[in-house]
Each structure stands twice: as structure tokens, then as C-alpha cells.
Amino acid sequence: MTPDTEMELARQESPAAGDTPVGPRMEKLANAGKLTSKNADLHWLYEQSVQNAEVEAGFISKVFKREFGREPAFLREDFCGTALLCSEWVKANAIHTALGVDLDGPTLVWGTVNNVTPLGERASAVTLVLDDVRNVTSPRADVLAATNFSWWGFKTRSEFERYLRGAYANIKDEGMLMMDCYGGPEAQVPQLEEREEEGFDYVWDQDTFNPITNEIRCKIHFKFPNGSKLKNAFQYDWRLWSLPETCDLLKEVGFRKTVIYWEGADKDGEPNGIFKPSREGDLAPAWVAYILAFR
Numbered sequence: 110m111t112p113d114t115e116m117e118l119a120r121q122e123s124p125a126a127g128d129t130p131v132g133p134r135m136e137k138l139a140n141a142g143k144l145t146s147k148n149a150d151l152h153w154l155y156e157q158s159v160q161n162a163e164v165e166a167g168f169i170s171k172v173f174k175r176e177f178g179r180e181p182a183f184l185r186e187d188f189c190g191t192a193l194l195c196s197e198w199v200k201a202n203a204i205h206t207a208l209g210v211d212l213d214g215p216t217l218v219w220g221t222v223n224n225v226t227p228l229g230e231r232a233s234a235v236t237l238v239l240d241d242v243r244n245v246t247s248p249r250a251d252v253l254a255a256t257n258f259s260w261w262g263f264k265t266r267s268e269f270e271r272y273l274r275g276a277y278a279n280i281k282d283e284g285m286l287m288m289d290c291y292g293g294p295e296a297q298v299p300q301l302e303e304r305e306e307e308g309f310d311y312v313w314d315q316d317t318f319n320p321i322t323n324e325i326r327c328k329i330h331f332k333f334p335n336g337s338k339l340k341n342a343f344q345y346d347w348r349l350w351s352l353p354e355t356c357d358l359l360k361e362v363g364f365r366k367t368v369i370y371w372e373g374a375d376k377d378g379e380p381n382g383i384f385k386p387s388r389e390g391d392l393a394p395a396w397v398a399y400i401l402a403f404r
């Protein structure tokens with residue numbers, strides 16, 4: 110199937126096709142303190158509390174330019190969900206184009222309505238494909254991004270290796286893979302972490318961890334000013350892959366070099382959102398890092 114046909118399929122699967130973007134309505138409710146479990150949009154809540162796609166798009170360009178001395182043009186986003194990164198990518202530079210791949214049709218439709226169509230003339234620079242990332246084998250990209258730990262869904266070494274071999278093949282000879290990863294002792298204990306967002310609270314629920322298999326089950330809940338909750342809004346069943354085992358596999362499948370970008374800290378020791386190449390990291394109880402692998 111061509112990407113167009115696949116997108117058509119996605120459209121037919123969801124009643125949301127043709128809808129207008131939810132952002133303005135959600136923002137109004139959030140600012141008035143009137144978001145509730147009944148009126149809040151799940152994908153909007155997720156994008157507000159989990160993603161920082163504009164910053165990630167800038168980071169990708171910076172790292173690629175540092176390695177290859179030129180602006181990358183074509184980004185493939187595996188596990189693209191609502192295609193927010195694809196959309197920020199094409200917004201950032203007129204030469205940018207993007208391909209997003211996800212196997213969830215309604216999520217792709219939501220992304221089309223809320224993120225891609227609002228790009229106006231630039232919307233045609235984004236192609237969305239409804240498929241398993243392992244089935245989409247062309248075209249080759251300057252950058253392949255797999256973010257928010259989605260590759261942790263591959264729980265066995267052979268499954269993960271198969272995915273990475275495909276990723277390597279899907280990148281141009283001068284190209285780069287970007288994945289994020291988290292860890293630290295706190296990543297291995299069941300715990301709840303709450304954060305206030307504008308108009309709602311985000312709750313990260315690290316529900317179970319198996320130290321023998323490194324399988325980890327996590328959930329996202331949302332809480333609202335009127336006391337209502339959206340429990341288990343998103344659920345993840347992952348294997349927590351470590352940085353060294355991931356870097357070993359990247360090397361095995363052919364990547365020439367891997368670099369870990371580690372997050373810095375502010376004067377109070379809190380993460381500052383600035384990621385730099387590091388060989389040592391630090392002993393933060395919980396950390397998020399980027400893995401960059403170069404062909």
C-alpha cells in the first residue's frame with residue numbers, strides 16, 4: 110500500500126476525521142480551571158505533559174550538523190503517535206520533510222487533524238503511514254527518531270536487534286538514529302510521580318518492575334481541579350533496556366559510533382534540559398538520556 114492509501118484507511122477507522130483541532134478549546138478550559146475527566150482530550154493532555162517536540166527538533170538538527178556539517182532534511186519518526194515531532198520538524202525549516210509511522214489508526218487521524226493539517230501549505234511535507242515500524246522499509250532518512258521509550262516494547266534481544274537492523278537499513282549512508290532512554294535506581298522501584306500542568310495534574314505511575322527480566326509496567330493518569338480523574342489513560346508494558354546493552358547492539362547491527370547525550374543540572378542539582386555528549390554521566394537517582402547512533 111502507498112502511504113496515501115494507508116492514511117485513507119486510518120481516516121475511515123476513526124470518527125474524528127474532519128474534526129477541528131481541540132487545542133484552542135482545551136487551552137480555554139485549562140486556563141479557566143475547568144478541565145474535567147469528561148471534557149479533556151487524552152492526546153492533548155499527553156502532548157502537553159509528556160512531549161517537548163519543538164526542542165527535540167532543534168536538538169536533532171544541532172547534533173546532526175555537529176556530526177555531518179549540514180542541515181538534515183528528511184526525518185522519519187517511528188512510533189510517531191500524534192506526529193507532533195514530524196509537525197514541529199517541518200515547521201522548523203523549509204527544507205525539512207517527515208515520515209511518521211504508527212500502527213494506531215485513530216491516533217494518526219488525531220495527529221492529522223490537530224498537528225499536520227494546521228501546518229497549512231507545509232502539511233504536504235508530512236506523510237503518515239499506518240503500519241508496524243518493522244514493515245516500513247523505505248525511503249531512507251537522514252534521521253530516524255524513536256522517542257518516549259517506545260522501542261522498549263521490543264522485549265527480547267532478537268526482537269530488538271531486528272528492529273535496530275531495520276533502523277540501520279532505513280537510514281542514509283550519512284545518517285543518524287536518535288532514541289531516548291531512562292534509568293537510575295529510581296527507575297526500578299514502583300512509585301508515583303506527580304507534576305502540576307496548566308489546568309490538570311500529570312501522574313507517572315511506575316507500577317511494577319521485574320528485576321529478573323527488567324520488564325516494567327507504567328501508566329499515566331490525569332487529575333483535574335474538580336477532583337475527577339482519568340486513571341490508566343496510557344499504559345506501557347516495556348523492557349527497561351540499559352545504555353550499555355543498547356549501545357552494544359547498535360554496534361552489532363553496524364552503527365559506526367554511538368554517543369550518549371546526558372542531561373546537565375542547575376545550581377540546585379535539578380535536571381536543566383540541556384543535553385551534552387558524556388562518557389560518564391552522573392549518579393542521578395533517575396535520569397533521561399539521548400542515544401545518538403551514526404552510520
Ligand SMILES: C[S@@+](CC[C@H](N)C(=O)[O-])C[C@H]1O[C@@H](n2cnc3c(N)ncnc32)[C@H](O)[C@@H]1O
Pocket residue numbers: 159160187188189190191210211212213216240241242243256257259262
Ligand atoms: C509512547 S507512544 C509515543 C508517541 C510519541 N512518539 C512520543 O514521543 O510521545 C507509543 C506509540 O507507539 C506506537 N507503536 C507501538 N508499537 C509499534 C510498532 N511496532 N509499530 C508502530 N507503532 C507502534 C503506539 O501505537 C503509540 O502511538
